[in-house]
Amino acid sequence: MSDIRIVRMSETSVTPGELADLFNATFGEYEGMVPATAETMAWYIRRPGLGEGHSFLALAGQELAASTFVTAARVVFGGETVACGIIDSVMTRPRWRRRGIATALLERAVDEMRREGLGASLLYTLEGSGGHRIYSRLGYRERAVAHYYHADAVPAAPPEPGLRPARPDEEEAVRARLNAWLGGCDGYVPLDDALWRWRRRERPRIMPSTLFVLDAPDGIAGTGALCATRVSIGNQPVDLAIFTDVAGADAAAQRRVLYGLLERVPPGYGVGLLAGSHDPVLPALAAQLGMARYEEVAMTLALTAAGEAALSRPPRGWYTLGESLIGV
Known part of the structure; x- marks a missing residue:
């Protein structure tokens, strides 16, 4: 990790095309995924609440090695809306995997969500995947299954x-x-x-x-x-x-x-x-x-007492967020 810098996306000049290339390298083998282009990525990072200020990149010199997006949104849990950080597109270029970069990005993102006072965090991942193991170590727990x-x-x-x-x-x-x-x-x-x-x-x-x-x-x-x-x-x-x-x-x-x-x-x-x-x-x-x-499993993490109270109640149905699961 000594050769990796983690920075806010807003501090860089990374282009939508570069992010699309990283996305496709990371998720190219995922079933049903919509491949990214510069046009679709430019749209995606304009998603309300995403913001370059709380999305992070991992740079190896000038190379974009990994990134993650955080979207601040009101999300329903346990019958009430909670200020939530939705983690999307935790992306690591294959040759930079197994170096702890994704864990470092997620730790930075969780710290930022706590600093902003968000009550909970939500993400989607494949059960049993490397990402699933990382999120579990960070305290995320399975809430539902996305079909x-x-x-x-x-x-x-x-x-x-x-x-x-x-x-x-x-x-x-x-x-x-x-x-x-x-x-x-x-x-x-x-x-x-x-x-x-x-x-x-x-x-x-x-x-x-x-x-x-x-x-x-x-x-x-x-x-x-x-x-x-x-x-x-x-x-x-x-x-x-x-x-x-x-x-x-x-x-x-x-x-x-x-x-x-x-x-x-x-x-x-x-x-x-x-x-x-x-x-x-x-x-x-x-x-x-x-x-x-x-x-895929939907995993959540309580960040405040209010978020913990909402997540302590059983789910009432489940809405699968298309832009988070497959990018549509």
């Missing part, structure tokens, strides 16, 4: 004519409904103006996302988003339509949204769906559709 479902071809499902693209003037109503329907789920980040704008209107053109709504006599009964992108599965590029934020007034509405999204998948694309343990609806639907399931 990432995949099908090479669009599963057969009953037709659902009631789903349609949302109009621009409906987006505010959709945002309010999502906060109402998902606001009690552990892991959910309530959608404020900045996060909604970043997700919906500032997206990179190579990773478009279309918002859909399910009509009801009294308004919107359900919603879901479809992101058409390219992912890595079995070390091969695969075109995938990934469904996120599938939500509704009840289980029947969620089912109808999911079936309607399946009809909207572009020709030649497979299907991906994000869900989580403690979710009583989507995992059962994905299983009925015969979709394969990949898993």
Whole structure:
């Protein structure tokens, strides 16, 4: 470690292209990961709350050896929102692994989160991986399991004519409904103006996302988003339509949204769906559709007494954060 310097990202001139190269070198073999480009990374580091001030790089001379991002956000735990530091993209170039760099980066990040008064920290990782062992040593504990479902071809499902693209003037109503329907789920980040704008209107053109709504006599009964992108599965590029934020007034509405999204998948694309343990609806639907399931664990760390109190209560559902799990 004597040849490594850990610095804030804001203290360097690192480019999105350099970060994308590090990301791909680190996560290239992860199933279902969306490969990064300079364009997608430039979007990602503009994520509200991320900020270059509490993201850190490990430099070996002028070489970017490793990095980690920390996003400050309100996250639901135990039925209340907690000021949280979301750890994303702990990246180490393969030739710099097993030197304690990731541990040093995480220790620095945790110290910074404590200094900022954040109540808890959240991250996603593969169970049994090197990262999982590091996070466990630092005190992170498993909170839930993130489910990432995949099908090479669009599963057969009953037709659902009631789903349609949302109009621009409906987006505010959709945002309010999502906060109402998902606001009690552990892991959910309530959608404020900045996060909604970043997700919906500032997206990179190579990773478009279309918002859909399910009509009801009294308004919107359900919603879901479809992101058409390219992912890595079995070390091969695969075109995938990934469904996120599938939500509704009840289980029947969620089912109808999911079936309607399946009809909207572009020709030649497979299907991906994000869900989580403690979710009583989507995992059962994905299983009925015969979709394969990949898993990562969601791990949390209490940083204050208030954070510890929230995390002492059992999860109420689980919301898998797409931008943290796979970068969409």
